[in-house]
Amino acid sequence: MSTEQEDVKLTAYALGELSAEDAATLERELAESPERQGELQAITATLDAVREEVKKDDAALSARRREQIETAAQRSDADDAPEAGADPGAKLEPKVVPFTPKRSRRGRLIGAVFAASAAAAAAAGVFLVQSAEHRGLSEHSESAGYKKLPSKFKSPAQAPAPTTAASAASVADDQPGDGKEDLAREKGQDPGRFNRERYDHVVDNAFVRVSTDPRSTFSVDVDTASYALTRRHLNDGQLPPKGAVRIEEMVNYFQYEYPEPTGPHPFSVSSDVASAPWAPEHRLVRIGLKGKHVPPRDVPGTNLVFLIDVSGSMSDENKLPLLKRSFGLLVDQLGAEDSVAIVVYAGASGLVLPATPGNQKQTILSALERLDAGGSTNGGEGIRLAYAEAKKRFVPGGINRVLLATDGDFNVGTTSESELVDLIEAKAKSGVFLSVLGLGGGNYNDSTLEKLADKGNGNYAYIDTLREARKVLVEQATGTLMTIAKDVKIQVEFNPTEVEAFRLIGYENRVLAHQDFNDDKKDAGEIGADHTVTALYEVVPRGGAVPGPKGDELKYQAPRAPSPAAAAGELMTVKLRYKQPAGDVSQLLEVAVRDGRGTMQNANADFRFAAAVAGFGMLLRESPYKGSSSFEQVLGLAGNTNASEARSEFLALVRRAAQLKRSAN
Amino acid sequence: MSSLKAQMSEGNAVQSDGKWVLEALDQYEAKLLRFARSIVGEAQAADVVQDTFLRLCKQPERDVRGHLAAWLFTVCRNRALSQLRSERRLQNMEDDDVQPHPDSGPATKFERKEQLTRVGRAIRELPERQREALLLKLDGGLSYKEIAEVMQLSVSNVGFILHQAVQAIRNEIASESALPAVARRMS
Numbered sequence: 001m002s003t004e005q006e007d008v009k010l011t012a013y014a015l016g017e018l019s020a021e022d023a024a025t026l027e028r029e030l031a032e033s034p035e036r037q038g039e040l041q042a043i044t045a046t047l048d049a050v051r052e053e054v055k056k057d058d059a060a061l062s063a064r065r066r067e068q069i070e071t072a073a074q075r076s077d078a079d080d081a082p083e084a085g086a087d088p089g090a091k092l093e094p095k096v097v098p099f100t101p102k103r104s105r106r107g108r109l110i111g112a113v114f115a116a117s118a119a120a121a122a123a124a125g126v127f128l129v130q131s132a133e134h135r136g137l138s139e140h141s142e143s144a145g146y147k148k149l150p151s152k153f154k155s156p157a158q159a160p161a162p163t164t165a166a167s168a169a170s171v172a173d174d175q176p177g178d179g180k181e182d183l184a185r186e187k188g189q190d191p192g193r194f195n196r197e198r199y200d201h202v203v204d205n206a207f208v209r210v211s212t213d214p215r216s217t218f219s220v221d222v223d224t225a226s227y228a229l230t231r232r233h234l235n236d237g238q239l240p241p242k243g244a245v246r247i248e249e250m251v252n253y254f255q256y257e258y259p260e261p262t263g264p265h266p267f268s269v270s271s272d273v274a275s276a277p278w279a280p281e282h283r284l285v286r287i288g289l290k291g292k293h294v295p296p297r298d299v300p301g302t303n304l305v306f307l308i309d310v311s312g313s314m315s316d317e318n319k320l321p322l323l324k325r326s327f328g329l330l331v332d333q334l335g336a337e338d339s340v341a342i343v344v345y346a347g348a349s350g351l352v353l354p355a356t357p358g359n360q361k362q363t364i365l366s367a368l369e370r371l372d373a374g375g376s377t378n379g380g381e382g383i384r385l386a387y388a389e390a391k392k393r394f395v396p397g398g399i400n401r402v403l404l405a406t407d408g409d410f411n412v413g414t415t416s417e418s419e420l421v422d423l424i425e426a427k428a429k430s431g432v433f434l435s436v437l438g439l440g441g442g443n444y445n446d447s448t449l450e451k452l453a454d455k456g457n458g459n460y461a462y463i464d465t466l467r468e469a470r471k472v473l474v475e476q477a478t479g480t481l482m483t484i485a486k487d488v489k490i491q492v493e494f495n496p497t498e499v500e501a502f503r504l505i506g507y508e509n510r511v512l513a514h515q516d517f518n519d520d521k522k523d524a525g526e527i528g529a530d531h532t533v534t535a536l537y538e539v540v541p542r543g544g545a546v547p548g549p550k551g552d553e554l555k556y557q558a559p560r561a562p563s564p565a566a567a568a569g570e571l572m573t574v575k576l577r578y579k580q581p582a583g584d585v586s587q588l589l590e591v592a593v594r595d596g597r598g599t600m601q602n603a604n605a606d607f608r609f610a611a612a613v614a615g616f617g618m619l620l621r622e623s624p625y626k627g628s629s630s631f632e633q634v635l636g637l638a639g640n641t642n643a644s645e646a647r648s649e650f651l652a653l654v655r656r657a658a659q660l661k662r663s664a665n
Numbered sequence: 666m667s668s669l670k671a672q673m674s675e676g677n678a679v680q681s682d683g684k685w686v687l688e689a690l691d692q693y694e695a696k697l698l699r700f701a702r703s704i705v706g707e708a709q710a711a712d713v714v715q716d717t718f719l720r721l722c723k724q725p726e727r728d729v730r731g732h733l734a735a736w737l738f739t740v741c742r743n744r745a746l747s748q749l750r751s752e753r754r755l756q757n758m759e760d761d762d763v764q765p766h767p768d769s770g771p772a773t774k775f776e777r778k779e780q781l782t783r784v785g786r787a788i789r790e791l792p793e794r795q796r797e798a799l800l801l802k803l804d805g806g807l808s809y810k811e812i813a814e815v816m817q818l819s820v821s822n823v824g825f826i827l828h829q830a831v832q833a834i835r836n837e838i839a840s841e842s843a844l845p846a847v848a849r850r851m852s
């Protein structure tokens with residue numbers, strides 16, 4: 001053994017890092033070599049001097065920072081509780097190994113060292129959760145600047161995966177999600193157990209008896225993120241978490257052939273009725289809205305501010321790099337009258353590109369190109385900066401929009417989520433709207449992003465591929481960017497002579513109180529140019545059995561007699577309220593719906609497809625109302641349509657889900 | 666043996682409020698700050714450490730139980746390094762002459778107090794890796810294994826780096842004390 005290796009050992013010994021056995025051997029050697037003893041003393045003295053020096057610097061966080069951490073700490077357990085409860089199987093079974101004290105600060109005197117190692121050897125029966133080696137598997141560590149990983153850290157297949165180890169590896173890294181999902185998948189485990197993605201828990205809307213409440217009120221929703229999220233999960237080989245499946249967003253992902261608006265209103269309203277495929281004794285009602293087409297020449301100036309999250313977690317290929325290409329597509333469509341500014345946020349927020357005319361594409365694109373992920377996230381400050389920039393170039397009557405692109409890690413920094421939501425709500429009133437583009441996975445914060453877009457009079461899309469980016473930012477760019485009606489609310493009144501009960505499919509987090517329908521102060525969803533919005537009701541015809549528990553009869557009220565209008569044979573009346581994009585006063589629109597008594601088999605392909613998507617959503621959500629739906633039924637309904645690219649992809653996803661479900665059972 | 670006790674209670678306690686985070690804060694705040702400061706400037710170090718604890722708040726306690734220190738230092742180090750990189754990048758973007766930030770670069774970072782002792786200067790002048798490992802060991806109290814994990818090195822590599830660091834400091838101290846004598850003799 002070379003002298004240097006001997007010295008390495010001596011240092012390890014002085015630091016208490018030798019095993020009891022090695023320590024004993026070394027101690028025997030030491031006893032015979034005064035020279036080595038001197039060496040050890042020198043090392044120990046050096047270590048002590050360093051310790052002493054380091055401790056002189058009594059570093060502390062400012063009171064404000066501490067306070068923020070304390071607040072977050074109190075909040076944290078509330079956040080985690082449902083996750084922990086959701087999966088009782090996630091209980092840890094820590095792998096234990098005998099503990100040898102590696103940390104005891106062995107001392108200044110050799111005598112003390114002997115005593116300590118004797119104690120260590122005696123400390124049998126003390127166990128410690130195994131921690132080290134297996135946790136080094138940071139496959140995504142490029143972002144932190146190390147590329148030269150020892151090979152044993154690189155292969156997830158080689159990595160033993162005790163639960164603690166796997167989760168620690170993922171959380172300790174900058175990109176927790178992907179690593180752990182990969183790892184879990186390799187091991188054939190349920191990746192959901194490590195998942196930090198946040199989805200709000202959604203309970204399916206239940207059947208409502210018309211005798212108790214004949215009305216249904218909700219806000220429109222043109223978000224589509226849920227479909228893209230579902231797609232990502234399925235393409236990753238896993239069924240999506242139920243909370244990630246929002247049926248209305250799945251249905252609204254697709255464009256439907258509703259008539260162009262012709263009257264004074266900026267959108268058209270149409271309806272279809274047919275038998276519900278999953279419960280043939282029920283009727284399925286489709287309400288379709290179509291926003292007017294705005295020819296590009298009529299689009300007034302566009303003032304865009306890209307607000308881009310460049311925190312470390314964004315460095316994945318499917319985040320910042322994808323985003324750069326996506327925004328590139330959007331920039332390609334801009335002209336001299338438009339402008340783009342770029343604001344980034346991470347540990348510090350900064351204006352990367354001041355408002356630049358849309359025809360200076362090279363300037364914009366190279367600014368985008370230079371973006372690089374790194375740093376922590378302070379979304380709040382970035383949003384403020386972005387709105388300030390948007391205000392500078394405000395185009396009256398034009399598109400003024402902040403496009404926030406993030407994987408959603410928002411809780412860092414000086415701003416709480418509710419403050420952020422308040423800020424965005426206030427800014428939306430000033431005419432600057434917000435679009436949210438969600439990216440990546442792992443620590444993806446779906447619920448916050450949806451809320452932000454919602455309050456910012458904006459829309460929310462999830463970008464998982466460049467194709468999706470093209471859909472959102474090119475094909476539907478005017479819809480994404482140009483709002484033609486805001487605060488669009490729908491209230492449906494059912495006719496008690498025709499309908500026993502009804503159920504709104506999806507829109508669970510869009511339900512409004514009935515009185516809010518006429519309250520212009522209440523915020524609701526927006527419709528963009530060319531957007532289509534679809535809502536589905538499942539209706540139990542008069543006298544039919546209503547699924548779910550039956551409420552008691554009212555003691556003090558008899559059912560009211562129907563009005564003369566009820567005899568007209570109408571199933572329901574759909575009322576809509578909306579405001580012009582710059583307006584404050586809502587306008588009302590009413591449409592009556594009749595049941596043509598048709599079956600789903602004979603319904604038009606477009607309606608059948610919408611029903612198929614809803615059925616698929618219910619299956620993925622394992623909805624209590626899924627009735628006789630099956631993946632085969634979904635394929636049958638959707639399969640006869642003229643398959644566009646998007647719809648063919650849907651069919652592939654259904655097959656994939658069916659496969660996953662089969663193998664899960 | 667207080668660290669051993671901490672280990673055990675960490676392993677056994679099932680706490681239902683955010684108290685464990687606050688305990689971690691008390692225990693590691695200064696250590697993490699000193700460690701972060703050896704990589705980035707003082708202001709950024711505070712950002713990094715705050716961020717590290719905020720991230721800790723988002724972890725279920727059971728996920729970090731038993732390896733809290735390694736978790737904290739790993740996250741802290743990752744954040745500090747990416748902070749450092751983005752800082753350099755922003756500078757490049759802002760102006761083309763790459764003036765080092767007055768408060769950046771490991772050497773200046775560590776030297777917060779004007780009068781550094783010999784040992785302080787010796788630590789400051791260590792190569793980055795040696796300095797990191799030394800702090801993780803002597804200040805953070807991490808084991809070789811944990812350091813290996815935090816720094817993405819092998820355990821034997823850690824042992825070697827620490828040995829080098831100790832020797833470098835030892836030589837530095839020795840040469841410093843020898844220097845005045847030599848100088849005297851020459852004059």
